[in-house]
Amino acid sequence: MADYKEIITRYKDLPGGIIEAYHAIQKEQSYLPEEAIIAAAEVFEIPVKDAYGVATFYSMFSVKSRGKNVIRICESAPCHIAGAADVVAALEKELGIKMGETTPDGKFALEFTECVGQCQATPVITINGKPYGDITADKIPAILAEYK
């Protein structure tokens, strides 16, 4: 388990830096556990209810545990008409899970996202923030292999 307090304290002198601190936590373990939220409240000297309010507002943050590698599929209109639904089907089949779920080995989580700004190459997915464009079903195994 990561030392949340230590990670968060790096951002202490950044006014309003809680969002940066949460990013740093999620780099370590892909979601924001309760203890991390409480630690953030302590470090930034804000009520826990506010630290929690922030953690649950932004779609890149999760307060529930999820797979180590977060795969996000863009479903915004340009990717939608470029066949995002086929990408969803292919990934669900490849990983054996549904959208919103995590693989039993805890390696992958599947989520939707809105546009990630790579629309020259629709449909797009990201894995841990790294974008992959012009996705087709046959490209998926090779991409996933990078994370296995």
Added chain:
Amino acid sequence: MANVTIDGIKVSVPDGSTILQAAQVAGVRVPTLCYHPDQAVKANCRVCVCEVEGQRLLQAACSQPVYDGMVVKTHSPKVVEARKTILELILAHHPQDCLSCIRNQNCELQALAEEYAIRENPFEKMVRGLPKDTSTPSIVRDPDKCVLCRRCVYACSVFQSVNALGLENRGNHAMVVPSLGKDLLDSPCVMCGQCIHACPVGAITENEQIDEFLAAVADPDKVVVTQIAPAIRVAIGEEVGMKTGEMPMEVFVAGLRQLGFDYVLHTNFTADLTILEEGNELLKRLKEGGKLPMFTSCSPGWINFCETFYPDLLDNLSTCKSPQQMFGALVKTYWAEKMGIDPAKIYSVSIMPCTAKKFEASRPEMKDSGFRDVDLVLTTREVGRLFRMAGIDFSKLAPSKFDSWMGAYTGAAVIFGATGGVMEAALRTVYEVVTGKTLEDLNFTFARGMEGIKEAEIDLDGTKVKVAIGHGLANARKLMDQVRAGQSPYHFIEIMACPGGCIGGGGQPLTKANVKRAERIDAIYVEDEGLPLRKSHENPEVKVLYEEFLHEPLGHKSHELLHTHYTPKNKKFL
């Protein structure tokens, strides 16, 4: 000044006024939902939107400042369409079980639905179906009814600095929840109930225990005894169509007998007793170098707050139980003995302005009589409902007196109901005890009124005592931080959890605006002024109690029955 036209009516209002304020001046009522007169503007419900000439967008009257020459229509067809649609949207997502709702006929949303003639809602009804939060003995949250106005969040964080409530998620999944999405009991909530006053609807309410009362009076084996807190009389009339302060005490007592209480006694009696115990405790601490400043301990919301946020300062709290709990311990011992009633049969009901009292009565240590000292706590609002249920016409009711031995009281007890009252009552007694002289002017006016923190230096014949009064927990926090930092100049601090003191307690008739609290405070001092005895140590029944039972303040029996200890709450998070 800005010249503004509201629905054709020309008014001149100070610069920086909002449309809402200008409309008030023009005599036009603009509907609101998230707006709260004592809180910062939120502008999130959009129910107050109005049309401003020359602008495509409608503007929220509560947030939009006026400018010179502004022409506003508060009721154009475009405005009405918008308001109706917004109300339809809110109602389609709302349980609408008004008939069985605690806020029936006293609900801002219901009133708006009536005003805007919302009938066939074009949006399909969808209710979240979330469970109620009944984790505390005091407060019930019904998240399905929440309209997300955030008034409770403001009350809890800004007025009370407790920060128990916050937001979760966003968009249509956004909700107001206790911290970390937990039950209220796991949050730092101190059960003060100020969120109830803030809430426009039935999403946060008291834990209503009317059925438990009805069962008790139906039980022939029970002797149902009640005590009435000092802040009740001035407010109870509001529940039955009277003005603030208008209910005569003895008519109120008669009403309570109609409800089936076997004996009607008064918390004012133990309020006077508190002054004797607490006053002597203060003098002892002053003399023997005890922990100072000493804090008052009658407000259970405040006790919860201290145990939660200032566990390091618990030794500063007076060890005196609150008047409610002193009463509870005595009624099943001293009073039972005196009346020749088996204490096991006594069912002790207190009528309180306070939701935190429900919790206080359930504390495991509050069993010094050998039984649970206070069996049931009803708030002023619950008693109001019982009165309406019983169909009592108070104008025709013959007055009735309190029952003996724990029913007499002085003006000093009456003012317990207002912020500064405990301080003033204590000073009236302490002055005479210390100086041995008669106090000429009983009115310590520095202690009165809605100012958040009040302070004074009192000269007790040479001994100077510095005192402070805080009401509303945000003010308490300021005083406590001073103490914690070792910079408090005070010897004695009175804290009431609720703004205005108990007259503004979480169980009182719903009080959206502080002006109402000020009105009740005025009524309290009128009552004090009219009483023959106004110093606690002159209470004749308290004298008897000491002579026959307690023997002396802070004595052995007092320690057993009237004093308590405090425990840090050790909350997992704040």
Added chain:
Amino acid sequence: MAEEMRVVLRNYGKIDPLKIDDYINAGGYKSLEKARSMSQMDVINEVKKSGLRGRGGAGFNCGQKWTFAYQAQADQKYVICNADEGEPGTYKDRIIMENDPHSVLEGMAICGYAIGATKGYIYCRGEYPYVVDILNTAIAQAKEKGVLGNFDVEVRMGAGAYVCGEETALIESIEGHRGEPRYKPPFPPVIGLWGKPTIVNNVETFANIAVILEKGADWYAGLGAPSYPGTKVLTLTGDVVNKTFVEVPTNTTIRQVIYEFGGGIAGGKAFKAVQIGGTSGGFIPASLLDTQIDFDSMAAIGATLGSGAVLVMDETRDIVDVVERIAKFFEHESCGKCAPCREGTMRMHKLMSKVNQGKGTAQDVALMDKLGRVMSVACLCGLGQAAPSPVLTTIKHFKADYDAKLQ
């Protein structure tokens, strides 16, 4: 044949974005030097005179906005670059930042000098961590060279919230709060970040500033459409041959954008609709393709230029299906603060789904029309106000698509 005009992207492909010397050798940071030799008001007046209007969507006169912040008295003021770029189909700010980060920093520093701010923030969306790296490199290099003088810039990251592109939500987010918009007035140039006067401008807006000072306001005012001069970087997506970005003068027509720069409709199919300005933009039918893309011409046809995203749909596309997807976007991205948007975006999505599934009725369409009308005037911020426009414009221009699905 219309031609690209690269003003904002003047250095694209010509310099190494990770080398500040390349930027300086291309004439970079000269305008900042020049600005500092002018009075603050002269700088602002030059920007005002150029007619530059914000490229983030609202189209407010840039110099005018700076004037408000300049006039506000405060011990501290802030400059914020809005790099949240959340409009689906938009990636032009990324192209600018990835290829010429210093042009943005220079614009911010000029603004800082003009309004009297020594601190700047770039709020970059959380989806662009790789852009954040480039920006941080550029800032480090600029600091090392000392080109920014006393102007300090810091990058802050969003975390997945479209609404944080709205300037007051963005400010809340930098402050470390939930990204919920504030009510206005007061506007940020008067009360902004941490209560101080704050200028929020888009990446592309800032990237224009140095050129304006270099070549003069009159030169800039003469480019493109007179009421919205200059160029606009557009990103083409959907059924066009060239899914790419282009920078064109603002008097270019939609038809030119699609057929000349976009290479026309892919697969030899026919055009059906184009949505401009991102997901909050209106849908435009073939009959209006000769409209110029400038802000006012677009507003006149009930559409928007917005962020400059151009989503082209061919004859095979199901408009109702696309709009349902868009409605879901707004339900998901509503911050939830105000009632008409929180409830309205959810209802709109529900109703669109119902219609798209063939279960809708004419009343449902009429209800969406009314709901959209109310949301567009009553919501607290631009998100809720713009959310219904795809629904409203498609009900208007593509009624047949709806009718075909009704019961």
